[in-house]
Amino acid sequence: ALPRDLEGRRVVVSAGGTREPLDPVRFLGNRSSGRQGYALARVAAQRGASVTLVAAHTADLGDPAAVEVVRVGSAAQLREAMHATVKGADAVVMAAAVADFRPAALAQSKIKKSGAEPDPLALAKNPDILVELVKAREPGQVIVGFAAETGDASGDALHHGREKLARKGCDLLVVNVVGDGQAFEVPDNAGWLLGADGTETELARGSKALLASRIWDAVHTRL
Ligand code: C5P
Numbered sequence: 001a002l003p004r005d006l007e008g009r010r011v012v013v014s015a016g017g018t019r020e021p022l023d024p025v026r027f028l029g030n031r032s033s034g035r036q037g038y039a040l041a042r043v044a045a046q047r048g049a050s051v052t053l054v055a056a057h058t059a060d061l062g063d064p065a066a067v068e069v070v071r072v073g074s075a076a077q078l079r080e081a082m083h084a085t086v087k088g089a090d091a092v093v094m095a096a097a098v099a100d101f102r103p104a105a106l107a108q109s110k111i112k113k114s115g116a117e118p119d120p121l122a123l124a125k126n127p128d129i130l131v132e133l134v135k136a137r138e139p140g141q142v143i144v145g146f147a148a149e150t151g152d153a154s155g156d157a158l159h160h161g162r163e164k165l166a167r168k169g170c171d172l173l174v175v176n177v178v179g180d181g182q183a184f185e186v187p188d189n190a191g192w193l194l195g196a197d198g199t200e201t202e203l204a205r206g207s208k209a210l211l212a213s214r215i216w217d218a219v220h221t222r223l
Helices: 035-046 075-085 129-135 157-168 208-222
Strands: 010-015 020-023 026-028 050-055 068-071 091-094 101-103 123-125 142-150 172-178 188-195 200-207
Touching: 010 035, 010 075, 020 101, 026 101, 035 050, 035 208, 050 075, 075 129, 091 129, 091 208, 129 142, 129 157, 142 157, 142 208, 157 172, 157 188, 172 208, 188 208, 200 208
Parallel strands: 010 050, 010 091, 050 068, 091 142, 142 172
Antiparallel strands: 020 026, 101 123, 172 188, 188 200
16 A cells, blocks of 8 residues: 555646647647656555646546546646646646647638648747746745656766756656657656756656656655
8 A cells, every 4th residue: 555645735747748739620749648647646646645637638548536637738728727726736746748849820720731832830939837837936845847858879868867957947857768669658667866956766667656656755755
């Protein structure tokens, strides 16, 4: 059985991939299944927390038991839902795959095929929600970010993770190596948990529920 060590705590978790609309029928999206975020929400509820799950697009996952689910589509909607729900939260986990860019214009009706050459797609930058949440952080609030890093030639996902942790200013960063069948659309996960205090914990390959438990352990010691 899991410890009830999050009893009396309120946590907010984002999950899934945002969809950035181009017109009423099209969007730019990503491959996030939402499984890690859902596992985080489920495990937090099992450990006694009061949980709000802000869910963008996910695979066909059942709602976790005893969790308040707020559904969103785009990064703009996810941003609004996060700012509305993090007030008074003890911990916030940004597990969602938020699109970095959105189509610069949203067409009100379906975009028609024009001539032989497609029009270039103009993009605009989305605000970094995690950075905003860190700026608005309440005293004692623990904020966790995620980083999906592709293991490059130098294999330096950890180095990139450290940089990202510093840039975002969150308390913990979960680094996943993606691109070799890991992290997206699969049941297992692995990586590292980096702390702003300099700690570096390897998350051995395991179920997303097991990783969620390790992440909540690290959050719990910081509460
Ligand atoms: O910079 P990158 O997209 O790799 O950062 C990933 C982390 O930042 C995740 O925790 C993700 O939820 C968050 N993020 C965000 N807003 C964005 C982009 C990413 O909150 N616009």
